[in-house]
Amino acid sequence: MTCEVSMTVFSLSISEEQTTVRDWVHGFALDVMRPVAHDWDEREETPWPVIEEAAKIGLYSLDFFASAFADPTGLTMVLTLEELAWGDAGLAMAIIGSTLAMAGILGNGTPEQAAEWIPACFGTPGDVKIAAFGVSEPDAGSDVSSLRTRAVYDAAHDEWVLTGTKTWITNGGIANIHVIVASVDPALGSRGQASFVIPEGTPGLRMGQKFQKMGIRASHTAEVILEECRIPGRCLLGGKDRLDERLARAREGAKTSGQAAMATFETTRPYVGAQAVGIARASYEYALDYAKERRQFGQAIIENQSIAFKLADMKMRTDAARLLVWRAAWMAATRQPFLAGEGSQSKLFASETAVHVSEEAIQILGGYGYVRDYPVERWHRDSKIYTIFEGTSEIQRLIIARAISGMHIR
Numbered sequence: 001m002t003c004e005v006s007m008t009v010f011s012l013s014i015s016e017e018q019t020t021v022r023d024w025v026h027g028f029a030l031d032v033m034r035p036v037a038h039d040w041d042e043r044e045e046t047p048w049p050v051i052e053e054a055a056k057i058g059l060y061s062l063d064f065f066a067s068a069f070a071d072p073t074g075l076t077m078v079l080t081l082e083e084l085a086w087g088d089a090g091l092a093m094a095i096i097g098s099t100l101a102m103a104g105i106l107g108n109g110t111p112e113q114a115a116e117w118i119p120a121c122f123g124t125p126g127d128v129k130i131a132a133f134g135v136s137e138p139d140a141g142s143d144v145s146s147l148r149t150r151a152v153y154d155a156a157h158d159e160w161v162l163t164g165t166k167t168w169i170t171n172g173g174i175a176n177i178h179v180i181v182a183s184v185d186p187a188l189g190s191r192g193q194a195s196f197v198i199p200e201g202t203p204g205l206r207m208g209q210k211f212q213k214m215g216i217r218a219s220h221t222a223e224v225i226l227e228e229c230r231i232p233g234r235c236l237l238g239g240k241d242r243l244d245e246r247l248a249r250a251r252e253g254a255k256t257s258g259q260a261a262m263a264t265f266e267t268t269r270p271y272v273g274a275q276a277v278g279i280a281r282a283s284y285e286y287a288l289d290y291a292k293e294r295r296q297f298g299q300a301i302i303e304n305q306s307i308a309f310k311l312a313d314m315k316m317r318t319d320a321a322r323l324l325v326w327r328a329a330w331m332a333a334t335r336q337p338f339l340a341g342e343g344s345q346s347k348l349f350a351s352e353t354a355v356h357v358s359e360e361a362i363q364i365l366g367g368y369g370y371v372r373d374y375p376v377e378r379w380h381r382d383s384k385i386y387t388i389f390e391g392t393s394e395i396q397r398l399i400i401a402r403a404i405s406g407m408h409i410r
Contacts, residue, residue, distance in 0.1 A: 010327075010330050011073075012326070014075060014079065015073075018071075018073075018075060018076055018079060021068075021076055021079065021080065022079045022080070022083060024059075025059065025079075025080050025083040025084060026083045026086070028053075028054065028057065028059060028083075028084075028087070029083050029084055029086055029087025029088075030087065032050060032053050032054075032087075033050065033084070033087030033088045033091045033092075034087050034088065036050065036091075037087070037088035037090070037091055037218070037375070037378070038372070038375070038378070040088075040090065040091060040217075040218035041088075041090055041217045041218055041378055042217075043218075044212060044213075044217045044218070045218070045220075046094060046130075046171075046174065046218070046219075046220045047091055047094050047218050048128070050091050050094065050095070050218075051094055051095055051128055051130070052125070052128055054095050055122075055123075055124075055125040055128050056125050059095070060095055060122065060128070061122055061125075062102075062118060062119050062121070062122045065077075065099055065102065065122075066118075068080055069106075071333065072333060072334070073330060073333060073334075074270075074326075074329035074330045074331075074332055074333025074334065075326060075329060075330065077271060077274075077329065078270055078271060078273075078274035078325050078326060078329045079274075081096065081271055081274035081275050081278065082274045082275070082277050082278040082281065082322070082325075083278065084096065084275070084278065085274070085275035085276070085277070085278025085279050085282075086278040086279075086281055086282045087278075088218070088378075088382075089215070089216050089275060089278070089279055089379070089382035089383075090215070090216040090217050090218030090219050090382060091218050091219075092275060092278070093170060093216050093218070093219035093275075094218055094219045094220070097130065097131070097132070097170040097171050097219060098121045098122060098129075098130050098131040098132075098171070098175075099271075100131075100132075100133040100170065100268065101121050101131035101132055101133040101175075101177060101178070101179040102118050102121050102131065103133075103268055104133045104179040104181075104195055104237070105117050105118055105121075105179060105195075105197065105237060106118070108194075108195040108237040108238050109195075109197075109237040109238060110237075110238060110239060113197070113234075113237060113238075117177060117197050120176065120177050120199075120200075121176075121177050123176070129176040129177070129200075130171050130174070130175050130176060130177075131171065131175050131176065131177040131178070131179065132169050132170060132171040132172050132173075132174075132175035132177070132178045132179070132224070133169070133170070133178075133179045134166035134169045134172065134178060134179065134180045134181065134224050135147070135166070135181045136166065136167055136168045136169070137149060137164065137165060137166055137167055138165060138167050144181075144190060144193075145189040145190035146189075147164075147181065147182065147183050147193060148164055148183070148186075149162065149163065149164025149165070149166065149180065149181075149182040149183060149226060150162070150163050150164060150182060150183055150184075150186070151182035151183065151184050151194060151196060151236075153184075153233075153240070154230075157230075158232065158233040159230045159231060159232060159233060160196060160230070160231050160232075160233060160235065160236060161228055161229070161230050162180060162182055162196060162198070162204075162226045162228075162229045162230075162231065163226055163227065163228055163229070164182065164226050165208065165223060165224070165225055165226070166180065166223065166224040166226070167208075167223045167224075168211070168221060168389070169221065169222060169223070169224050170219055170220065170221055171220055172207060172220070172221065172222040172223060172224040173205075173206060173207020173208065173210075173222045173223070173224050173225075174207060174220055174222070176200040177197060177198070177199065177200065178197070178198040178205065178224060179195055179196070179197055179198075179237075180195070180196050180198055180224070180226070181193055181194070181195050181196075182194065182195075182196060184243065184247065185247055185250075185251075188247065188250045188251065191246075191247075191250040192247065192250065194236060194237070194238070194243050195236075195237040195238075196231060196235050196236055196237065197231070197235045197237060198226075198229060198231055198235065199231070199235070202229060202230070202231060203229070203230070204226060204227045204228050204229030204230060205224065205225070205226055205227075205229050206224075206225050206227070207222050207223065207224065207225070208222060208223025208224065208225045209222060209223045210222040210223075213385075214381050214384060214385075215378070215380075215381035215382035215383070215384060215385055216382050216385055268390060269328065269343040269344060269346060269347040269390065269391070269396075270325050270326075270328040270329040270332060270343060270346045270347070271329075272347050272350075272351070272386060272389075272390050273321065273324065273325040273328070273346040273347045273349070273350035273351065273386075274322075274325050274329070274350070275386065276321065276347075276350035276351045276353065276354035276383065276386040277318060277321050277322045277325055277350050277353070277354070279354040279357075279358060279379050279382055279383045279386070280314070280317070280318040280321060280350070280353050280354045280357040280358065280383075281318050282375075282379055283314070283354075283357045283358040283360075283361040283376055283379050283380070283383075284311070284314040284315055284318055284357055284361065286361060286374075286375065286376055286379075287310075287311060287314065287360065287361035287364040287365065287376065288302075288311055288315075290364060290365055290368075291307050291308075291311060291364055301364075307364055310360050310363070310364060311364070313360075314356075314357045314360055314361070317353045317356065317357060318353060318357060320349070320353075321346075321349050321350040321353040321354075322350075324342075324345055324346040324349050324350065325346045325350055327342060327346070328342045328343045328345065328346035328347075329346075331343075338403065339403060340400065340403050340404050341396070341399045341400035341401075341402075341403035341404070344391070344395075344396040344397075344399040344400050344403075345396075345400060347386075347390070347391065347396055348393055348396035348397065348400070350386070351383070351386035351387045351393065352387060352393060354383035354386055355380070355383045355384055355386075355387060358376060358379045358380035358382075358383045359380055361376040361379070361380070362376050362377060362380055
């Protein structure tokens with residue numbers, strides 16, 4: 001008797017096509033992003049010219065991101081994100097911010113809704129659009145089950161009425177398309193939530209406070225205020241029949257498909273980790289070059305063990321973070337279960353590595369590392385947010401602990 005076992009092979013050798021994509025994005029990061037990164041960080045404005053340049057070459061486009069997301073190995077997207085963040089994390093976030101809304105639509109919508117709304121997230125090279133995904137609220141960050149934004153169905157007009165405030169939203173208030181997670185039945189907590197598309201120009205949606213941030217300052221972050229914002233019934237992602245069925249099961253105590261927000265976040269943690277790897281790599285490479293050139297007491301400072309050992313650790317941690325990211329991205333793409341919180345492991349380790357490596361780069365540069373004439377202080381400022389957004393380091397450790405213990409650790 002012969003037993004055939006089908007296995008998905010994981011390889012650390014990237015394909016020729018993936019290498020071409022990586023090098024193409026690296027060229028954009030080197031030639032377009034790095035020369036203007038300092039200026040846009042100082043201006044704290046949405047870098048429309050950079051987004052438009054990305055659109056012209058097909059980098060900021062539905063076709064490219066759809067192709068990258070569809071890679072059966074899961075690696076094309078993380079390769080892309082590492083290179084963009086290597087160029088500059090703030091500019092990278094401005095370019096990729098719309099993909100979170102895209103993921104929200106894909107994760108919760110019907111094929112017909114995806115076909116209608118995802119192209120509107122990007123527009124065309126001559127008419128660039130951006131999108132936003134709104135979950136966090138002033139009193140609900142890591143605890144997404146406590147969302148207060150309400151969505152009430154008006155059956156007479158087949159409309160949903162949304163009221164509430166979202167905060168820390170990338171592209172918030174200036175986006176052409178907003179994807180908003182709201183509570184339909186507060187008594188059910190996270191199981192009573194749904195995702196909605198708010199089209200451009202919808203009355204009742206406005207931008208609140210725009211935040212002045214420590215890092216990634218070229219990326220627009222703001223509050224989104226919803227004041228009896230009315231949208232057509234078809235803007236409920238997944239449709240009302242599916243929502244009603246899910247709510248009925250939840251009210252009966254049956255297991256449901258999970259939180260609308262988490263359906264998006266579960267697919268994006270390795271992508272956040274990949275950006276953090278890009279920052280760490282940029283910091284390490286700059287510090288290495290500096291240490292080879294900077295001379296003190298008649299020799300290059302890298303000849304001192306105290307500096308050389310720092311660089312050895314920086315390289316080791318960056319490479320280890322990349323391996324965790326690649327593993328998680330491959331597991332997600334091949335639908336391998338995250339039995340030990342592998343997605344959270346990748347995001348947690350990569351984000352804390354970016355903070356550590358960029359700080360060590362500042363130390364190696366000394367006083368030069370602390371001034372804005374040199375990029376390492378910007379990279380350090382940028383790195384910190386990766387330990388906070390899309391699940392803090394504490395939340396990632398909680399997810400991992402629950403996964404490996406099988407217990408509901410609080």
